[in-house]
Amino acid sequence: MKKDFLLDPEITFLNHGSFGACSKPVFDIYQQWQRDLEEHPIEFLGRNAISLLAESREKLANYLHCRADNLVYFPNPTTAMNMVVRNLDLQAGDEVLTTDHEYGAMDRTWRFFCKKSRADYVQKHISLPVTNYTDFIEHFWQGVNAKTKVIFLSHITSTTALIFPVTEICKRAREAGILCIIDGAHAPAQIDLNIEDVGADIYVGACHKWMMAPKGAAFLHARPEVQSWLDPLVISWGYDAESGFGSGNQFVDYHEWQGTRDIAAFLSVPAAIAYQREQDWSQVRSRCRNLLGVAMEKVQAITKMPPIMQNPTEWLGQMAVLPLPKGVDGEELKKRLYDEFHIEIPHTRWGEQSFLRISIQSYTNEEDIDYFVNILGVLLGS
Numbered sequence: 001m002k003k004d005f006l007l008d009p010e011i012t013f014l015n016h017g018s019f020g021a022c023s024k025p026v027f028d029i030y031q032q033w034q035r036d037l038e039e040h041p042i043e044f045l046g047r048n049a050i051s052l053l054a055e056s057r058e059k060l061a062n063y064l065h066c067r068a069d070n071l072v073y074f075p076n077p078t079t080a081m082n083m084v085v086r087n088l089d090l091q092a093g094d095e096v097l098t099t100d101h102e103y104g105a106m107d108r109t110w111r112f113f114c115k116k117s118r119a120d121y122v123q124k125h126i127s128l129p130v131t132n133y134t135d136f137i138e139h140f141w142q143g144v145n146a147k148t149k150v151i152f153l154s155h156i157t158s159t160t161a162l163i164f165p166v167t168e169i170c171k172r173a174r175e176a177g178i179l180c181i182i183d184g185a186h187a188p189a190q191i192d193l194n195i196e197d198v199g200a201d202i203y204v205g206a207c208h209k210w211m212m213a214p215k216g217a218a219f220l221h222a223r224p225e226v227q228s229w230l231d232p233l234v235i236s237w238g239y240d241a242e243s244g245f246g247s248g249n250q251f252v253d254y255h256e257w258q259g260t261r262d263i264a265a266f267l268s269v270p271a272a273i274a275y276q277r278e279q280d281w282s283q284v285r286s287r288c289r290n291l292l293g294v295a296m297e298k299v300q301a302i303t304k305m306p307p308i309m310q311n312p313t314e315w316l317g318q319m320a321v322l323p324l325p326k327g328v329d330g331e332e333l334k335k336r337l338y339d340e341f342h343i344e345i346p347h348t349r350w351g352e353q354s355f356l357r358i359s360i361q362s363y364t365n366e367e368d369i370d371y372f373v374n375i376l377g378v379l380l381g382s
């Protein structure tokens with residue numbers, strides 16, 4: 001499927017997880033939306049944008065198994081999360097419980113606002129290797145106490161590429177009266193995602209990563225019970241119901257209309273969904289997961305480093321981290337892989353452990369893996 005993508009063929013691209021990659025058919029539709037905007041700016045933005053966004057949002061909602069009225073487009077998950085955290089009524093001494101595996105931008109967001117409110121951002125240590133979901137849930141829940149007002153978790157972690165058991169954590173949080181917020185940037189399309197089943201009060205996700213929509217397409221899902229206190233980041237025409245502007249859904253109008261901007265990425269999400277459906281994506285995803293297992297085994301044969309989980313089928317989707325031996329400079333290794341051999345793969349770090357994080361997508365084949373493994377063996381041997 002490499003022919004379907006705009007990625008430079010001279011680069012072995014093993015970093016889909018960072019910013020995704022958009023297929024040519026979807027990118028063509030994205031550019032057509034942009035041309036429509038430039039050809040008819042008044043008709044596009046002034047007359048049609050609200051209905052076009054509603055149609056796109058409806059198709060995304062069907063894909064995510066949720067109601068479109070509870071869904072709003074954002075340019076990225078970090079922006080969506082900033083809107084949410086700004087609206088929390090955290091007080092001095094309140095606690096936000098999370099893990100020490102969260103995405104750096106989200107960590108910074110929470111620390112910034114917790115500092116302002118004098119709340120505590122509590123990062124529960126999740127040691128590696130992880131064992132099973134039951135152990136994880138019980139260990140994490142030991143961090144809950146009377147001061148815990150919010151639980152924040154990644155559905156799939158960025159640094160360690162682990163799928164966390166968020167559904168059970170959300171269920172417990174609801175029973176305990178604790179607000180539960182999930183960062184699902186890596187989840188849509190990498191795993192089967194039913195947002196209603198997850199049960200988070202707020203769930204943010206990216207469409208430009210594993211769904212392979214154009215860059216700048218993400219979403220926020222909020223349960224109806226919490227929507228009333230979510231004030232928008234940008235006050236615009238949708239905020240005043242008496243203006244007569246908007247869709248009639250206050251939650252959507254508050255957040256989705258921010259004045260003049262390019263909404264082509266949002267409108268291209270249905271095309272990304274259709275592309276994956278046409279390619280029988282469940283089969284594609286299964287092949288990618290099998291290839292990920294092959295890659296992990298081959299790298300482990302070189303590094304002699306065990307995986308960070310006991311049961312990969314429980315913890316992994318199409319992405320995994322490859323532990324590097326002690327003493328290896330991960331940043332220098334990443335740089336050499338790219339500069340000398342045109343292999344694009346990120347370096348991550350958790351505690352004292354250094355990793356390469358590998359992503360397997362539809363355009364990845366076994367030749368890519370073999371090339372990477374062979375070069376890695378040479379570099380680590382030297």
